Amino acid sequence: MKNEWGDVRLGIDAYDLSGKRALVLGAGAPAGRAIALALGEAGADVTVSSISNDGDEIMRVKRVQQELTKMGRKSTTVATDITLGAGVQVMVRQVAKAFDGLDIMINAPDLFLGKAAESTTDVEWNKVMQTNLAGTFHGCRAAAKEMLKQESGGRIINVTSVLGERAIANAAAYCAAQAGVLNLTRALATEWGPRKITVNAIAAGWMDYSAAIGNPDPAANQTVRFVPMKRAGTADEIAPLAVYLASDSCGYISGQVMFVDGGLTTHL
Amino acid sequence: MVLERLKLDGKVAIVTGAGRGLGRQMALALAEAGADVVCAARTASQIDRTKSDIEALGHRAVAQSTDVRDSGQCDALVQRAVDEYGKLDIMLSNAGIGDMRGANAELWDVNDDDWHDTLDVNLSSAFYCARAASKVMAAQGHGGAIINLASGTAMRAYPMSFGYGAAKAGVIAITKSMSAMLVRHNIRVNCIIPGFVMQAPPGNEQAEIFAQTRGRYLPAQRLGYAWELGPLAIFLASDASSYVTGQGFVIDGGGLAGGLAPMGFAPEVPV
Numbered sequence: 001m002k003n004e005w006g007d008v009r010l011g012i013d014a015y016d017l018s019g020k021r022a023l024v025l026g027a028g029a030p031a032g033r034a035i036a037l038a039l040g041e042a043g044a045d046v047t048v049s050s051i052s053n054d055g056d057e058i059m060r061v062k063r064v065q066q067e068l069t070k071m072g073r074k075s076t077t078v079a080t081d082i083t084l085g086a087g088v089q090v091m092v093r094q095v096a097k098a099f100d101g102l103d104i105m106i107n108a109p110d111l112f113l114g115k116a117a118e119s120t121t122d123v124e125w126n127k128v129m130q131t132n133l134a135g136t137f138h139g140c141r142a143a144a145k146e147m148l149k150q151e152s153g154g155r156i157i158n159v160t161s162v163l164g165e166r167a168i169a170n171a172a173a174y175c176a177a178q179a180g181v182l183n184l185t186r187a188l189a190t191e192w193g194p195r196k197i198t199v200n201a202i203a204a205g206w207m208d209y210s211a212a213i214g215n216p217d218p219a220a221n222q223t224v225r226f227v228p229m230k231r232a233g234t235a236d237e238i239a240p241l242a243v244y245l246a247s248d249s250c251g252y253i254s255g256q257v258m259f260v261d262g263g264l265t266t267h268l
Numbered sequence: 269m270v271l272e273r274l275k276l277d278g279k280v281a282i283v284t285g286a287g288r289g290l291g292r293q294m295a296l297a298l299a300e301a302g303a304d305v306v307c308a309a310r311t312a313s314q315i316d317r318t319k320s321d322i323e324a325l326g327h328r329a330v331a332q333s334t335d336v337r338d339s340g341q342c343d344a345l346v347q348r349a350v351d352e353y354g355k356l357d358i359m360l361s362n363a364g365i366g367d368m369r370g371a372n373a374e375l376w377d378v379n380d381d382d383w384h385d386t387l388d389v390n391l392s393s394a395f396y397c398a399r400a401a402s403k404v405m406a407a408q409g410h411g412g413a414i415i416n417l418a419s420g421t422a423m424r425a426y427p428m429s430f431g432y433g434a435a436k437a438g439v440i441a442i443t444k445s446m447s448a449m450l451v452r453h454n455i456r457v458n459c460i461i462p463g464f465v466m467q468a469p470p471g472n473e474q475a476e477i478f479a480q481t482r483g484r485y486l487p488a489q490r491l492g493y494a495w496e497l498g499p500l501a502i503f504l505a506s507d508a509s510s511y512v513t514g515q516g517f518v519i520d521g522g523g524l525a526g527g528l529a530p531m532g533f534a535p536e537v538p539v
Contacts, residue, residue, distance in 0.1 A: 001300060003495070004468060004469060005293070008495045008498075010297040010300045011300025011302075012271055012302075012502075014498065014499035015499065041269050041270045041271065042270055185525075189487055189526075190522055190525055190526040193486070193489065194487065205511070228448055229513070238511075239270060240273055240503065240508030241508070244503050244508075247499070250496075250500075252465070252496045254525065255522040255526070256517070256518050258515065258517060259512070259515050261511070263447050263448060263514040266514035268423075268461065268515060268518070
């Protein structure tokens with residue numbers, strides 16, 4: 001609509017992603033899958049990627065791609081091991097080349113480890129750090145290398161957890177890795193902001209797919225009963241925020257972590 | 269379908285401070301997304317303009333002159349929404365005044381009236397509106413969304429008007445507490461925390477230079493535009509944020525993410 005600010009998108013068209021080129025790392029898991037489909041519904045062409053070379057995971061990603069294709073979006077499946085920065089960079093370059101640019105990058109690796117700190121091995125610690133924290137950095141860095149070439153900049157969205165802000169027993173490695181993602185998000189926002197790249201994070205609470213809570217049924221799960229909304233969230237409740245953060249209308253939000261958690265943290 | 273969940277068709281919203289600046293843009297945005305809007309502010313001519321602009325979009329709106337420092341007028345405002353449209357779904361408490369009376373004074377020169385008025389207009393108003401709105405929403409039985417406007421000044425030092433930062437910190441605190449109190453009625457309560465956002469496009473060269481100078485210190489390299497709060501307000505008002513409550517959403521061009529200095533300076537490691 002036209003008003004004193006000119007012709008601005010103030011209604012539902014503010015979330016229109018038609019013509020945008022998106023890449024979702026971790027589309028084989030529930031959050032990444034829901035976000036990939038929502039971006040597609042909002043009009044974006046979405047390339048979907050695994051975060052490992054596990055065949056079952058790649059097949060799950062492939063099924064998301066089929067749904068996107070059915071919607072009429074351009075979509076391809078790629079596989080990458082997110083723990084290897086060079087591989088991620090090459091993959092992102094190829095995707096950006098195929099689509100002549102990259103506007104939206106979603107980093108949604110999620111490797112949970114429920115284990116007493118004193119029993120956590122070096123190998124386990126490194127794997128959790130490498131997947132969640134380094135993996136997110138690999139995705140951000142590779143995306144920025146493409147977005148920095150564009151006048152239009154881009155949108156990077158990291159999917160993390162309330163456990164990056166608040167702690168829980170028996171998940172020290174995971175808590176530390178996700179806390180790293182939060183300040184990584186802020187640091188990259190300050191660094192790439194002048195080049196029109198925004199970097200934000202969505203922190204999910206207890207979701208019905210969370211490995212951290214097990215059975216999400218409130219009747220069986222004391223953790224879920226402590227959520228003010230008395231229920232676990234769903235991946236579909238994360239996806240609309242990703243669409244908003246990915247949109248052109250969201251150019252003045254950066255370096256923020258937004259909590260979708262049913263009131264669990266009452267953050268900020 | 270994700271865009272369907274952002275729509276506000278059939279919802280009724282109240283926006284305070286809807287006559288100009290951020291409130292006006294958010295009122296227009298909620299209407300664009302499908303809501304009927306009760307526009308409130310002290311200055312009748314300004315809310316009449318917002319009302320007619322909404323009607324020009326093909327949506328329903330009414331204007332109600334309201335001084336949000338007066339709880340009776342906040343009650344009447346909520347009643348007006350019910351009288352006009354039969355219900356209330358969205359309460360957006362935006363009214364506030366950025367400059368405390370006695371701004372830039374020495375601390376000992378801020379008098380009791382300045383202090384109380386700043387808290388009344390910026391903090392008590394949010395409580396009065398939420399109290400009146402939540403009672404109606406709970407009785408309706410289908411929940412609702414309350415959105416308060418805080419400020420980045422609540423998160424860092426704000427020497428120009430220290431009462432304002434305190435009031436807005438209070439808004440963040442009541443947002444959290446009210447979210448926990450109202451969750452059983454399916455009422456979600458969140459707040460928007462704007463950083464430096466221009467209320468209107470710069471009207472002259474001096475304003476333009478001021479905006480550019482201020483903006484340089486933010487990662488976004490510019491100040492925000494009032495209209496940019498519109499899509500955020502729609503998100504928080506709509507079913508798209510069904511699992512979001514008790515949260516603050518900062519829209520500040522990345523200023524607080526850096527925030528090594530209170531304002532006006534964004535350090536970087538030389539490379």
